[in-house]
Amino acid sequence: MLLPRPYPTHYVSRWTMKDGTEVLIRPICPDDAPLLVTFHMTLSEHSVYFRYFQIIALRQRIAPARLARICHVDYDRDMVLVVEQQEPLTQMPCILAVGRLSKVDATDTAEFGIVVSDRCHGRGLGKELMQRLIQVGRDEHLRAVMADIHPDNLAMLRICRGMGFQLMRSTSDEQMIHTIFDL
Numbered sequence: 001m002l003l004p005r006p007y008p009t010h011y012v013s014r015w016t017m018k019d020g021t022e023v024l025i026r027p028i029c030p031d032d033a034p035l036l037v038t039f040h041m042t043l044s045e046h047s048v049y050f051r052y053f054q055i056i057a058l059r060q061r062i063a064p065a066r067l068a069r070i071c072h073v074d075y076d077r078d079m080v081l082v083v084e085q086q087e088p089l090t091q092m093p094c095i096l097a098v099g100r101l102s103k104v105d106a107t108d109t110a111e112f113g114i115v116v117s118d119r120c121h122g123r124g125l126g127k128e129l130m131q132r133l134i135q136v137g138r139d140e141h142l143r144a145v146m147a148d149i150h151p152d153n154l155a156m157l158r159i160c161r162g163m164g165f166q167l168m169r170s171t172s173d174e175q176m177i178h179t180i181f182d183l
């Protein structure tokens with residue numbers, strides 16, 4: 001019987017946001033479900049739409065079964081990084097952003113998805129998570145990472161262009177832009 005892969009501590013490290021705030025970037029773990037509930041409350045409909053291409057109600061996004069699935073990761077298939085901050089007033093941890101890399105079945109390619117709390121947009125978290133997901137892809141011996149991006153999502157397109165992703169019309173939905181990065 002194959003044992004589940006242990007928590008990948010080598011993907012844990014501190015980072016400082018553009019505004020000087022110290023955060024911890026680390027793989028998600030089963031205890032994160034309550035933190036994700038609070039995180040989802042900080043997302044606008046706009047951000048949810050850009051991430052999932054549909055409006056998913058908060059109630060659905062924080063359903064316990066869904067959060068349990070997200071927090072219990074098979075690290076050989078998926079890597080989910082969360083950005084954690086200690087709330088200055090309460091010293092309680094909170095999640096500011098989530099980045100996911102999911103292997104596409106039977107390939108050495110993975111799809112990425114990033115979502116940053118609306119109150120933290122523009123502080124470099126999206127770019128940093130993208131860089132880290134690229135490094136995860138390399139460490140996991142993947143060939144490429146890719147995702148479809150909404151054409152109005154200027155911040156995400158800027159991140160992809162800046163990192164040298166190829167951009168093309170998506171074949172699955174021609175309104176979207178397919179972005180791919182060869183590792």
Ligand SMILES: CC(C)(COP(=O)(O)OP(=O)(O)OC[C@H]1O[C@@H](n2cnc3c(N)ncnc32)[C@H](O)[C@@H]1OP(=O)(O)O)[C@@H](O)C(=O)NCCC(=O)NCCS
Pocket residue numbers: 046047048050051112113114115116117120121122123124125126127128147149153154155156158159162
């Ligand atoms: C897209 C998203 C991940 C970007 O994260 P972020 O932390 O706000 O972005 P960053 O602070 O790292 O900024 C990245 C770049 O985009 C630029 N940028 C930010 N907002 C922008 C905007 N509205 N229009 C144009 N450029 C923008 C920044 O100036 C920065 O460029 P620079 O590095 O040349 O200065 C974030 O806005 C988000 O979570 N959106 C909702 C979900 C989503 O769209 N996910 C992407 C689909 S996978």
